[in-house]
Amino acid sequence: xxxxxxxxxxxxxxxxxxxxxxxxxxxxxxxxxxxxxxxxxxxxxxxxxxxxxxxxxxxxxxxxxxxxxxxxxxxxxxxxxxxxxxxxxxxxxxxxxxxxxxxxxxxxxxxxxxxxxxxxx
Numbered sequence: 001x002x003x004x005x006x007x008x009x010x011x012x013x014x015x016x017x018x019x020x021x022x023x024x025x026x027x028x029x030x031x032x033x034x035x036x037x038x039x040x041x042x043x044x045x046x047x048x049x050x051x052x053x054x055x056x057x058x059x060x061x062x063x064x065x066x067x068x069x070x071x072x073x074x075x076x077x078x079x080x081x082x083x084x085x086x087x088x089x090x091x092x093x094x095x096x097x098x099x100x101x102x103x104x105x106x107x108x109x110x111x112x113x114x115x116x117x118x119x120x121x
Contacts, residue, residue: 052094
């Protein structure tokens with residue numbers, strides 16, 4: 001099924017896909033659907049709370065969701081950001097505000113200047 005850019009051969013393979021021995025194509029045969037783990041509404045809400053709180057630190061998100069692995073949280077994140085664009089926008093805006101706040105704090109604090117004070121006795 002490697003057609004190396006030959007479109008006609010690729011179409012011919014697709015047309016006969018019902019007769020192919022899929023076991024010989026391990027990339028396809030052994031794969032699982034992304035986000036194949038089910039998520040309850042409670043887990044989705046807990047995920048959203050954790051993602052807002054940790055700002056995409058998936059190890060911490062997974063710690064807040066004991067029934068989910070880091071991998072499952074990462075997979076779900078990409079589904080969530082497409083399925084819930086308003087919530088994703090909220091996360092993006094939250095991260096931007098925190099970055100701007102940190103930048104403003106850095107600019108507002110005077111730089112450390114070493115001042116030598118000689119004490120004359």
